[in-house]
Amino acid sequence: MDLSDIQEQFRRWIPLVLTIMGGGVGAAFGWFISPSFPIGTSVVGFGIGFTGMLLFIAYINISLSSLSNSVNKQFNYLAKQIHGTETELRSMINVRPQLGQTFVPFGGWSVDGRFAEILLEQIRKTRAEIILECGSGTSTILVAKYLKQIGSGQVLALEHEKKYASITRNQLSECGLQEWVSVIETPLREWPLNGQAMPWYDFQPKDYLSGQIDILIVDGPPGKIGPLARYPAVPVLKSWLDTGSVIILDDGNREGEKEIAERWIEELNATSEFDPRGKGTWIIKI
Template sequence: MSNEKPFDLVEIHNRLELLEGKLRHTIEKSCLNVVRQLENFQQLHSLIGDIPADLHGWPLSADVSLFLVRLVLQNRYSFIVEFGSGTSTYILLEALAKSSLRPSHASNSPIMLVYEHLSEYFQKTSILVEHCTSRKHCVLSLSPLESWSDATGNYFYYSKTDQIRTFATVLKRKRKFPLKKVLVLVDGPPGATGRWARYPALPIILDSLNGCRVSVDLVLDDTLRKDEQEVIAAWIDILKVHGFDYTLSTLPFEKGAALLSFSTFQ
């Protein structure tokens, strides 16, 4: 006598319907994302012109790229810091070039400081931005990861971050275009380098801007990941300890992103 359980055709049918529904939802979601990315890419193209690389599959998608361009066009940033180079570097430089054409931004000559820890990507980015109009305002640094720590733990983060304080000091002393608004893009290093890999960005920025009265817009990519969500929570704790006012905007992009805006005015 067989002990095998007989097939339950109703149960099999229900399971197949459930799988079909999940598959349909996944396909619809994927198609919708493709349409949105194409729309964002077209808008991006209309704002800054030709883009010499396919954004889909790069660390920075078309949606967050468009968001960054609009931030640059709307705000007179005097200083931009980018942790992790690539297509985003090109996009930011082209946005700066378009921004400088606006009458209200005519005297805008911001400094852009970019960090990249891998020689391969440093070379690729160097070639990518070689002919950008605003290239002369960009300092691209090959910055191997080095040990960094605070009360939360030990990390590996970009070296040469002392440059941030140096350039901030220069801008602070400028009368024509002083240090007032800062944009920080945190898109590196990769999560594979360790837990909370991007956490050091905010403490380093705060330390570098110590004594400066500025407004900061910090954009963090890949916030669909749990690690980045925990990093944001840790950053907010730091801002609260300093007594800085802040706003956090969750951006519904392909890989998730967040805008953390704060002022060092107390």
């Protein structure tokens, strides 16, 4: 019997029995202290005992209800965490064989296992040749490793922080993947969009792209720049996106990213899929 069953028993039978018992004890006590007026004191004692026990039971019932709700919340949270961990482990098991002996971290500030799995799925399905990535890191290494295995494709990774651009380049060099990726270190600048200035990479597509972007991976700039920090990606790159292009947006469970995805879908007249697992991923297809 769990807490909800105990609470139900309290609601049905135990309160009635206990309140009557409380009234009986009160009546007996009234009779005892004033035998000269047995009936009157017994009635008063019964009323006091009945009311007191009723209040006590109400307090116990409220406490049990609060405890039950707390336990249920903790259980649901734990179940959600276990499910999330199971999903992440399953995704990592699917992704790891693509990496061979190459180690890349998942989770935290890095992409999670589910996002990594989606990336490889989309590259395989679209047979992507030109992949533009906003933000560099774990996903850059993962995609480069996969492209090397299939022997085709090229990644352009935009990075506005010198530190992380250097880290990514070093990792690519250590893994022998530098020929598959161009890490473009570029600062953020203001772009005039929809009547306002929005910070995004100082990147001129015509200087680096020779054709349509097959897959656009959006995992930067970081959210600390602003809730719509990643929105400029599509307005700036729209002329380089065409039928068959796929946009993959990380951190899709955040409110800002949800709004960004909805704007892109409307502006591109695109179809979309949303995977809530991990940090959430939007897959937008033109």
